[in-house]
Structure formats: structure tokens, C-alpha cells
Amino acid sequence: MLKGLGNLGDMAKIMKQAQAMQSKMEEAQARLDTITVEGEAGAGMVKVTATAKGELTAVSIDPSLFTAEDREVVEDLVLAAVKDAQARAAAAAQAEMAGVTAGMDLPEGMKNPFG
Template sequence: MQPGGFDLQQIVLKAQQMQDQMAKAQQQLAAATVTGTSGGGLVTATVTGTGELTALSIDPSVVDPTDTETLADLVLAAVRDASREARELTEKTMAPVTGGLGGMAGGLGLTGLPGM
């Protein structure tokens, strides 16, 4: 136990554990995919859990050379929907790792630190 009522080794151990959990969560997110749709499924966007757009599917019925604005709106809406899904997945995946951080050291289960 260090002066001041806390164990420095415990802090380092908790930080290492948290770093490992964070790396695992990030790997999960990189491997996960979510989809977003618009136009009742006429346009579908697929993104990874980290937000990288990996696929875009457009039903031929919405391709009108005289109305590219509608197609652009549908694509944008599908990508936004997929991005929202990815953000939600990220929050859900990372919550167990970061959710307990409450005043940083307090979330590490440590007491006796200044301000704790």
C-alpha cells in the first residue's frame, strides 16, 4: 500500500486489464457488420462496427437517370442508418469496458485517491 491509501500496483493491473478488454472489444467491432436501409429496403448500406462502409446495394428500380437526386437521398439515408446502427453497436460493445469509469480512478475500484 502506497502513502495516501492506494496501491499503485493495483492501479497498473486494473489499467492493463482494461486495455486488454478494450482491444478485444475493438476487434469485435472491426469484425462485426450492420446494415442500414432506406426506401423500404430499396437501398441497403453495410458498415463494420467501426463505421467503415463495406457494401452498398441499390435496387435497379430506383435508378432513374432523370432523377439522380432521389437516388442520392436514398443512398445517403441508408448510409446514415447503417452508421447509426454502428454507433449503437459500438456503445453496446464498449459499455462493459468503459461504463464503470465514473470518475476515472473510482471506476477502477480504487479508493483513497484525492477527490475520491
Template sequence: MIKGLGGFGDMAKMMKAAKDMQDRMQKMQADLDTITVTGESGAGLVRATATAKGELTALDIDPSIFVPSEKEVVEDLILAAIKDAQRKAQDKMQSEMARISQELGLPADMKLPF
């Protein structure tokens, strides 16, 4: 005789939890496209804006730094601002992943997506 659903009930719960996790991961991936971070260098003379996925979306350069003899300094400031934005984007992505993991009751050190 079959007694109820037995292990199948647990399997259904696991499948639902997996589907919920997949839905949340897809939403988070979409959200990362809309979350922006701004990196800067030279005390704000150069600002780079990127999505939380690290895609550079804007670059703002104060015109006061455009002195021909300072070309290398300007280039260094631009690179530093971009790297700062990318680092902040990576940090934001990791914090969003950790938040989703916590909401799903997963271990804090579990790396998402699988």
C-alpha cells in the same frame, strides 16, 4: 520496520486492473472491425453495410430504382442508407463501450477510451 507490502499490494492490484482494462479495450477495438451493421432507406431498396467503427463495407441497390428521371431520389436514398448505417455503427460502438465499462465495474457514465 516494513510491514508486508502495505500500499504496494494495492498498487499491484491497480496495475493489474489497468492492464486487464487495456487488454479488453484492445480486444473490443479489434472486435469492432468484425461487427457489422446495415442501414437502409426506401423500405430496403438501398442498403449500406458498415463496421461498428463506421467504415462503409458494402452498398446494395435494388435495380428497380434506376430510372434516369429519378436520379436525385436515388442519390438521396443512397445518402440516407449510408447515414443510417453510420448511426447504427455509432450506437453499436457505444453499447460495446458501455458493456466493457460494466464488466470492468466502471461507472456507467464513464467515457471510454479515456
């Protein structure tokens, strides 16, 4: 490649990989807004939809849950559904970002910052 330049050839290769990784990272970040996940609780009676970035976009509650006596139960189910949606969003984001470094020849010992 750059014969006679010693480690500079390796550095050029790493810089080229870093540029490719940055481009892939930007593309993956843009896709995170289009990936949606749904968390649920209470056997699907409470559902929450979120983007892979964790932004909540919808909440759905089965009408049979609406009684004054069950208010605390409904609140707990909504909280559980939100946490489920957030966990799924984090997993979807991690899977999307892990693809950024796939196939790259990272130096030994360098960890994937997304995995």
C-alpha cells in the same frame, strides 16, 4: 492486501484494473472489425453495410430506382442509408466498448469513457 501502505494498496488495485481494462479494450477494438451493421432507406430499396468502426463495405440499390428522373431521389436514399449505417455502427461500437468497463470497480465520479 498491502497492509500498512495506506492508499498504495488502493493504487495497486486501480493499476491492476487499468491493465485488465486495456486488455479488454484491445479485444473489443479487434471485434469491431467483425461486427457488421446494415443501414437502409426507402423501405429497404437502398441498403448500406458497414463495420462497427464505420467502414462502408457494401451498397445495394434496388434496380427499380434507376430512371433518369429519379436520380436525385436515389442519391438522397443512398445518403440516408449511409447515415443510417453509420449511426448503427456507432451504436454497435458503443455497446461493444461499454462491456470493457462492466464489472470494474471504478472510483466514484469516474465516467465510463465509452458510454
